[in-house]
Amino acid sequence: MSSENTRVFPVEKSGKLDSRFRRWLHNPQKILRPYVKEGMSVLEVGCGPGFFTLDIARMAGKSGRVVAVDLQEGMLEIVREKIRGSGLEGNIVLHKCEVDRLGVSGSFDLVFLFYVVHEVPDRRALFRELVALLRDGGLVYVEEPPFEVSKKAFEETLRIAGSAGLVVTERPKRFPDKVAVLKKP
Template sequence: MVDRKRVCPAEQAGSLDNGFRRFFQNPSKILKPYIKDGMTVLDLGCGPGFFSVEMAKMVGKNGKVIAVDVQEEMLEKLKNKIKGTKIEKRIKLHRCEENRIGVTDKVDFILAFYMVHEVPNQEILLREIISILKPNGKAFIVEPKFHVSKEVFEETKKAVKRLGFEIINQPKLFMSRGIVFKNAIVNTSKET
């Protein structure tokens, strides 16, 4: 599933988790419309936990974050960051395999921020996302404009639709392309 040559190495984790990035990509502002107290959410390609930590605050003490990464070093960075904090028990670390996520929990929301372009076969990834999402669950894919052209992102959007998802939002994000989608076959409600 993951092309190791495209994955941001753990040695560069500092560039993924800093105040400068928070200024342009504030996790709370980006995720507020989608994450509520008590939810189970998945941070796919969590890296050092830039989004995972904020997600854990948003789901509250009754919620759970599954932080998934292919690199053990990234998960260790997140583990050390949350050790001894009140959110430590809310975050479950999961090392995925190179060709599958491998999570069996059903989740309300999946975030895949700047990682889908690292996956050679996006259709396999999207099929696994279907299997993980609860019937009313939503997924949010965000890709960097500097790595993913408009044409390539359009192909991702087509794959999402082809697999039975409905795109419900295309948020404007700094230097990024994003889509939020839900399973159009199972979910018949009109909520967004």
Template structure:
């Protein structure tokens, strides 16, 4: 059964292609994953937030509304097709001035610091080197910032998720909560200040 379910749920190392987004970024997802309920508690007006691996902007657009005119959302992805889709959605929503689209390499070296909140929703499992990935997020997050990692239950599995949490902790994050998010496993981290 394991191999069949691995195939069915696309388990393994990969980067989600643009054509697959319709399966999880649609009307029905909006019924179970409400961005306001999931991230609003961590974002305030004027914040600079990072949506890493944002897909086609399911959280990017609502977060742009949350940060207000003085804030900014950085949508960082390795695929230009994803960023192009976000660009169109941002223009339609009137938030294109608040959203900075950033094509990045897997090591995220293009991301600047000064971030108040980071969201990695259903994408951390795609990082080729999770320790380096989390270390880079730690480096660009403000000292009082928070990082929310959410992974899909059926795709990632508990063992792999626990390994991701340990990698994030090894990179300097401290687990502070595990919010209940439908169809997902989640970990909210605070930054541990390095001396």
């Protein structure tokens, strides 16, 4: 599953997700700091070329772990290269998922979804699976892009997440993106 699904961000353009401009616009440390703590178990869905992955692992520290999941093996291969020699090899697990099933096991403190939910055809199935993977009190961070995702579509995503059992706890302002933090009660 990759090029025939036009909803999915192509591996060939992954450099766009990893530019210096983006590092300024979406400063990973700034975005992650309020949510990622030492020792946490973090599930990153749609990690792409790993723009956030290594920062998440550093912030979760030696006792933490990151499971980074993507639909496209090409994206995971880029992350694999980044991890090599970083000292984080033991803290990051890469996993190739199916379009409608993550297929991950474990219990997570935080799920990180950056610019990915609009690419997933079945949001209901996604959030149901995420709720099952979250510990009680665990958080889901969702950020969606301004042009691809309308206000209405984002609200619909939050409604779907709500039906799956999540509660919105925060609406961080990161104009022009749409952002929400949800909790499994």
